[in-house]
Amino acid sequence: MAGHASKEMKANKVDWGGKTSPFSVSYGKLMMWFFLVSDALTFGGFLVAFGLTRYSYGGAWPIGEETFDALPFLTGSYPLAYVALMTFILIISSVTIVLGVEAGHRMDRKGVTKWLLATIVGGLVFVGSQAWEWSHFIHGTNFGRVELSDGSVATAKGEFGKIHDFEIVRPGSHYEGVGTKITNDNITAEDGDLMHAFQHAAAKRKLSGTAGAMMITLHDGTVAKVNKEADKDLQLIVKVPGNDYAVSSAADESTRIHEADGSVDLYYEALSKGNVVYGANLHENEYGPQTYGHFFFFVTGFHGFHVSIGIILMIIVFINVLKGTYEKRGHYEMVEKVGLYWHFVDLVWVFVFTFFYLI
Amino acid sequence: MEQRDDIIEYSLDNHHSEEEGKKIRKKIWKVTLILSIVTLVEVFFGAMVKQGSSMWLTVKVLFILLTIVKAAYIVMTFMHLGDEKKALKWIVLLPYLIFMTYLIFIGLAEGAALYPRMH
Secondary structure, rough: OOOOOHHHHHHHHOOOOOOOOOOOHHHHHHHHHHHHHHHHHHHHHHHHHHHHHHHHHHOOOOOOOOOOOOOOOOOOOOOHHHHHHHHHHHHHHHHHHHHHHHHOOOOOOHHOOOOHHHHHHHHHHHHHHHHHHHHHHHHHEEEOOOEOOOOOOEEEEEEEOOEEEEEEEEEEEEOOOOOOEOOOOOOOOOOHHHHHHHHHHOOOEEEEEOOOEEEEEEOOOOOOEEOOOOOOEEEEEEEEOOOOOOOOOOHHHHOOEEEHHHHHHHHHHHHHHOOOOEEOOOOEEEEOOOOHHHHHHHHHHHHHHHHHHOOOOOHHHHHHHHHHHHHHHHOHHHHHHHHHHHHHHHHHHHHHHHHHHHO | OOOOOOOHHHHHHHHHOOOHHHHHHHHHHHHHHHHHHHHHHHHHHHHHHHOOOHHHHHHHHHHHHHHHHHHHHHHHHHHHHHHOOOHHHHHHHHHHHHHHHHHHHHHHHHHHHHHHHOO
16 A cells, blocks of 8 residues: 555646546546546537437427326326426435445445445336336337328327226127126236237227227137227327318417317227327337337437446445445545446436436 | 555545535535525426416526536536645636537527528
């Protein structure tokens, strides 16, 4: 250990004369800062590319509070609540790591252990939340996005009426008995569940009829009547204009197509024609331009990858703390370096939150 | 390992006492409170003010300003860049800010110029 040399060296006060670091930081910490600057440029580049693309689409871009309004286990609309929760989780984990760094500066091994563990848990909760959000984004809403008969494209809002069962009209190779009701209890694994079978049929043009009297053709060829409650307050938000409908303004709900304007008939006509997209993948998405989906997966995915790397680094440092490596070394600077990285991940999320979800 | 006395151990400079620790922790909790409140304000406005309304531009500018406030607190307090030497602080911040300001300007200007050509 060469700590005793530090005071004499500092006394000469010449910053750039050699021998001393003009920044008064260790090599490792300086390199962590330089790495973070380059990584920040990478993320900055992504977000600017996102901005460029958005500007090149004019106003035809998905709106955060409409796109991200779901919560686990709940139906209904809670704009931005879930991402706000994710942001909060990450901020709190940033706080726990900085408390860990502070404990390290007092050589308080117990404190470091406690706060590092808390941060690892926070990171895992965040990654878990992101997994749910991705899953929701990929599976999409109950209504999906429809192309109406006049050529306009609209997303739908409202409360999707529950599907009670499919009542067999003409049995196929698997389901038997006219009048038998197919429910989630006796549906085949191939059809999944009622909702899944309904959406699959809609997208494959295997639904027919009108809102109150829909017929579905299942995987095995069975034709059945869909017993479904009516949707509540079905509104169509026009995103791309057609012959009859102009784009709805996000600020004025009266520009949407309401039930009084025939939203129900328009919507189910589109379903029976198979003009519907549910969820998102790399080829299409229900939320807006395809590039939007790409950016969502890429930017939040790259951030999630950083979070995962951060968790792995923290677990390694945590094991070293338990083994007493840093106690022997005389300082907990490794916690500080990993902490810098972790704060950076939080910092990136602050910007992703604003530019992806809020604006 | 061979002992060298010409290498300065900067890592030890950051050690502090119990009293100093108390002060630092107080500051950390204060910043936590600020960051939480700012996030809540952002979500509140995000849910209340719709895009395209007359207030939207104001709220958008507010979002960006609040984001920069949040970022500054994280970098200056949590990453304690504010407590580092001036030389380090500016060698991290200046190149990044200059380059990003340029990139944002050119990216958005190009995007806006592309719009009429793509539609």
